[in-house]
Amino acid sequence: MFKAMLIKEFLLVSRDKHALAALFIMPAVFILIMSLALKDVFNEDKALIEYAVIDQDKSLESYSVVSKLRVNKMMNEHNISTPFGKPKEEGVQFIVVIPKGFKSQFTQSDANHSALQIEVASDIGQSHLMLFKTQILSSVMQTRLDAINLAQEMQASRSGDTKKPQKIVFDEKKMMKIHYAALDEGEKPTSTQQSVPSWIVFGLFFVIIPMSTIFISERKQNTLMRLSTMNVSLPVLFGGKIIPYMLINQLQVWVMIAVGMFVVPLFGAAALTIGGDISALVAVSLALSLSAIGLSILIAVVVDSVEQATTIGGIINILLGAIGGIMVPKFVMPEFMRDFANVSPMSWGLEGFLDVFLRRGTLSDVMYEVTGLALFGLVSLLIAAVIFNYKIRRVA
Amino acid sequence: MIKIEGLYKTYGEKTALNGLSLEIKEGTIFGLLGPNGAGKTTLISILNGLTQFNRGKVTVFGLPLQENIQAIRKRCALIPQTLAFYENLTVIENLNFFGGIQNIEANTLKKNITYAVETNRLGSMLKQKASTLSGGQKRRLNIAIGLLNNPDILFFDEPTVGIDPESRNEILETILSFKKANKTVVYTSHYMPEIEKICDEVAIINAGEIIKQGSIESMLSSDDVSEVIIEIRETPTVELERCLDKYSNISIVDESTLMLDTKASSAVAEILTLLEKSDIAVRNVRYGTTTLESLFIALTSKGRADV
Numbered sequence: 001m002f003k004a005m006l007i008k009e010f011l012l013v014s015r016d017k018h019a020l021a022a023l024f025i026m027p028a029v030f031i032l033i034m035s036l037a038l039k040d041v042f043n044e045d046k047a048l049i050e051y052a053v054i055d056q057d058k059s060l061e062s063y064s065v066v067s068k069l070r071v072n073k074m075m076n077e078h079n080i081s082t083p084f085g086k087p088k089e090e091g092v093q094f095i096v097v098i099p100k101g102f103k104s105q106f107t108q109s110d111a112n113h114s115a116l117q118i119e120v121a122s123d124i125g126q127s128h129l130m131l132f133k134t135q136i137l138s139s140v141m142q143t144r145l146d147a148i149n150l151a152q153e154m155q156a157s158r159s160g161d162t163k164k165p166q167k168i169v170f171d172e173k174k175m176m177k178i179h180y181a182a183l184d185e186g187e188k189p190t191s192t193q194q195s196v197p198s199w200i201v202f203g204l205f206f207v208i209i210p211m212s213t214i215f216i217s218e219r220k221q222n223t224l225m226r227l228s229t230m231n232v233s234l235p236v237l238f239g240g241k242i243i244p245y246m247l248i249n250q251l252q253v254w255v256m257i258a259v260g261m262f263v264v265p266l267f268g269a270a271a272l273t274i275g276g277d278i279s280a281l282v283a284v285s286l287a288l289s290l291s292a293i294g295l296s297i298l299i300a301v302v303v304d305s306v307e308q309a310t311t312i313g314g315i316i317n318i319l320l321g322a323i324g325g326i327m328v329p330k331f332v333m334p335e336f337m338r339d340f341a342n343v344s345p346m347s348w349g350l351e352g353f354l355d356v357f358l359r360r361g362t363l364s365d366v367m368y369e370v371t372g373l374a375l376f377g378l379v380s381l382l383i384a385a386v387i388f389n390y391k392i393r394r395v396a
Numbered sequence: 397m398i399k400i401e402g403l404y405k406t407y408g409e410k411t412a413l414n415g416l417s418l419e420i421k422e423g424t425i426f427g428l429l430g431p432n433g434a435g436k437t438t439l440i441s442i443l444n445g446l447t448q449f450n451r452g453k454v455t456v457f458g459l460p461l462q463e464n465i466q467a468i469r470k471r472c473a474l475i476p477q478t479l480a481f482y483e484n485l486t487v488i489e490n491l492n493f494f495g496g497i498q499n500i501e502a503n504t505l506k507k508n509i510t511y512a513v514e515t516n517r518l519g520s521m522l523k524q525k526a527s528t529l530s531g532g533q534k535r536r537l538n539i540a541i542g543l544l545n546n547p548d549i550l551f552f553d554e555p556t557v558g559i560d561p562e563s564r565n566e567i568l569e570t571i572l573s574f575k576k577a578n579k580t581v582v583y584t585s586h587y588m589p590e591i592e593k594i595c596d597e598v599a600i601i602n603a604g605e606i607i608k609q610g611s612i613e614s615m616l617s618s619d620d621v622s623e624v625i626i627e628i629r630e631t632p633t634v635e636l637e638r639c640l641d642k643y644s645n646i647s648i649v650d651e652s653t654l655m656l657d658t659k660a661s662s663a664v665a666e667i668l669t670l671l672e673k674s675d676i677a678v679r680n681v682r683y684g685t686t687t688l689e690s691l692f693i694a695l696t697s698k699g700r701a702d703v
Contacts, residue, residue, distance in 0.1 A: 221481075231470065231498070
């Protein structure tokens with residue numbers, strides 16, 4: 001009896017294409033994506049840090065620091081296009097400005113020298129910043145040691161010189177000033193600020209499951225066919241779905257923001273704040289919603305059953321999240337994966353939300369992402385309309 | 397009311413309708429019979445503007461179908477075999493939705509909803525969720541939705557599938573009531589007794605062609621079948637069984653009807669002689685069959701539907 005039960009279960013699972021996809025293909029693809037995304041994290045030969053340097057001091061010492069950074073395999077230097085660029089615009093995580101007077105710390109005893117100014121992209125995590133600061137410190141210390149050695153050698157060669165080597169005060173805290181792009185002086189992004197946008201994006205795309213499930217039930221029950229015989233056009237049919245789900249998505253966004261603002265602090269974490277324009281936030285969430293709904297309808301018209309929609313919708317959601325930088329921050333991904341991330345609308349949505357939450361973005365700052373998301377949604381809807389039209393006529 | 401001439405429809409290599417011609421008169425209940433894949437659903441889909449056809453001419457209410465589909469749809473309703481409504485909405489919410497989507501003027505819609513509810517005896521369950529209705533009640537709601545635009549033509553696609561006999565009879569009575577309201581009904585079903593009960597006229601479709609059309613009476617008298625009906629004086633079945641015991645090609649339909657499953661004149665003559673010898677008076681002999689089902693099987697088994 002038990003043997004028969006086992007055989008039956010194996011047969012059922014082995015013949016369920018969607019269960020097999022969820023059990024084997026999805027984890028395999030997920031492993032592939034995550035491995036590629038994290039490929040350089042534990043690779044000592046690959047750069048983890050993308051940075052640019054603006055050397056205003058143009059001294060031997062500043063050149064020495066820059067050279068030492070340059071040979072560090074963990075770091076990848078970019079040429080900067082403008083001296084006033086922002087890290088995101090320049091495609092780097094950090095911009096180091098070596099100010100005029102930087103070299104004085106190596107030759108004078110007072111600590112009133114010009115500090116290195118480090119502009120940090122707002123979405124960079126604390127651990128990544130610490131790593132970068134350590135590399136900078138190491139390079140400066142190395143330069144400092146070189147200077148001391150040189151001074152001692154010179155002193156030794158001039159043995160008759162009774163002058164004592166100058167005592168140099170070295171204050172690490174005064175050595176660099178950190179500033180997060182788009183934030184006020186001394187202000188830091190919080191983990192809430194950095195993580196909530198990801199989960200808002202991820203949450204919005206879960207609309208795929210209820211929406212496609214209802215749509216497929218309507219299709220299976222011939223309710224959609226009945227509506228067609230009642231002269232309900234495709235734009236009315238799709239519009240009747242898009243608008244309610246857009247409103248639901250907006251509600252989702254504000255509920256999640258409210259949780260970040262009011263619930264998260266109750267558990268000791270920093271509260272979420274909306275740094276940018278509300279209009280930018282609304283534009284991003286509407287465009288993101290359109291792309292999620294477009295994808296939902298496309299899935300709903302392509303698959304044949306509710307079970308398929310739930311499985312495939314869930315898989316697509318997770319994979320788009322993995323590709324789009326929801327699960328792994330894009331700044332730790334290798335360059336080709338960062339480029340590849342752009343195939344996921346979640347990536348654009350995330351950038352849009354980061355612009356609003358972290359970079360104090362305005363409507364014009366998010367227009368690129370908003371346009372991309374809206375286009376993705378519209379193209380998905382167009383493809384869905386063509387397939388739907390074909391299918392309903394074929395079924396009829 | 398509906399006139400179809402030389403209608404062709406192909407799906408790739410497959411021919412669904414092969415020069416089909418048909419006329420359905422106003423106020424009739426018209427049965428469309430055919431085996432699975434015969435082309436019934438394609439025909440109903442074409443008449444509802446859901447599928448385009450390749451060739452032929454279709455007019456409904458005297459209007460060419462393709463050019464006037466929107467106007468024609470406003471006067472028609474398709475009641476699908478599936479329960480095409482929202483299970484999570486109440487009965488009245490479903491009626492309001494399907495009425496509202498058709499842009500029917502508010503007062504007219506109110507009247508039509510009342511008519512649909514009364515005709516289908518849904519008054520006591522308006523606030524019930526559709527999912528909580530019985531199978532028969534769901535079927536009635538499915539029909540009620542089709543009445544919201546007060547259509548002149550109703551297309552029923554097997555509306556009694558999977559329901560109990562009592563509910564089936566209720567639905568058939570409802571459909572018969574449409575005839576009184578001078579509505580035209582196009583009815584497809586696999587239940588031949590239903591067709592016999594409610595339809596004025598029937599067309600049998602096979603492999604995309606109409607192979608027989610007419611009133612039930614005329615069809616049962618058809619000479620297309622290899623059966624002979626012998627009407628006799630009412631005689632007890634026991635007596636008939638004793639008399640016909642040796643003959644395997646004759647069956648007793650009832651106390652006054654016998655059916656011979658061959659048209660061979662020698663066999664007919666042999667049976668008539670036997671009946672005369674047994675003093676059972678013969679009143680009528682005709683080629684044909686006694687039930688629509690046997691006619692249907694006889695006609696459709698001649699060529700297997702290829703679509």
